[in-house]
Amino acid sequence: MANHRLLRGVRWWRKLTKREWAVFSAALATVILTLSFVSHSHYHSGRYASLPANDGVPFTPLSNAHKKSAFCLDGSVPGYHFQQGFGSGSDNWLLHIEGGGWCNSIESCSSRATAALGSSKMMEHEVLFSGIMSREPSQNPDFFNWNKVKIRYCDGASFAGHPESELKNGTKLFFRGQLIWEALMDEFLSIGLSKAKKAFLTGCSAGGLAALIHCDNFREILPKNTDVKCLADASFFLNEKDVAGNPTMENFYHDVVNLQGVAKSLNKECVSRTDPYKCFFPQEFINNIKTPVFLVNPSYDFWQIRHILVPERSDPHGSWQKCALNINYCNSSQLEVLQGFRNSMLSTLGEFQKNAEGGMFINSCFIHCQTWITDTWHSPNSPKINSQTIAESVGDWYFNRKPVKYIDVPFPGNPTCYNMDLTSRP
Ligand SMILES: *[C@@H]1O[C@H](CO)[C@@H](O)[C@H](O)[C@H]1NC(C)=O
């Protein structure tokens, strides 16, 4: 049954990578619908049957958007989905920032402005909360009853763009990522975040990068006695050359940062030390973040393999095509390259690993985001390291129950992995 569900999820991932994340939101609805079967079966059979079902959480447009000049790429009003905490979670807040890549050119930003990742006009009116967002204790043991916010991503630059970089010649694209971040925080502070006892800023992919970029600011806007931590899921994008030897990812980040004037939002220490665009790579500033950070990342992140290690242009004969869609199709020489990528990730994380306040869960699966999906966050068959699910590991770290610096054995050593098969078609 789990496999059947997973297969449906796979189709979703396939679409996502094929169209370069442009259809993220529509596809998101599909996978969440799929996952809702999981929550409903838990609901009907579980011992938490007194809880209401995980109904859709409505979209709330940012009420101060106009006052703060905070707009999506197309000029529409950004927003979020909010679910009130209850019981012992009433004073705690978990924020999760949606991911969905970046745009690096006028063309890619213009096309994004016509889709859910660039325009709230195209977003679903409600989403289901699952995984780290779930309100069912069986699926989300430590955070189920917290106030939760899913922040929608519509600026194309991880909430770090600046209006000074907008084009002045009639091509109207709004670069307001930083202003959206500030307006969101104002709004959340006014509806209860300012009284939070615990606060947890999380995000997946480009949203996790935003969580890292804004982590210390999130700490600063909250009272001193608030317990503040951050988590980035599948956001440790490596600055590695592709298999043809070209710095594809570095060029891409260079263009994103320059197009939207992102440097102003990046870590000051990092920007004073190196080329500002390089500070969009977590490896350049992770050790400068003062607030405790947890990294969830697969060492064979399929987004990274498909976009950093083997982008289409680096593989003109398509010899990597099958391997980049399903790790089981990689031959021994390709696997060696993937192990090299994993080694780079682990050595790049070396210093962070020594950070006493940090936490990590680096599993050896072929997947991308794992925290907001019930099957990968916390379920009987979810990926584990040291017999711990991601939810248990993050909870142990967040509540200081024990140090969590988990690094998996290399592929194919972990039988609990969900390795995505991106080759299956609907
Ligand atoms: C505005 O400038 C950009 C970048 O130079 C260019 O790509 C775009 O076509 C221009 N738009 C108009 C309407 O001239």
Ligand SMILES: *[C@@H]1O[C@H](CO)[C@@H](O)[C@H](O)[C@H]1NC(C)=O
């Ligand atoms: C693996 O596949 C690639 C691409 O098809 C090929 O060039 C290479 O020789 C293969 N290696 C082995 C060990 O089969």
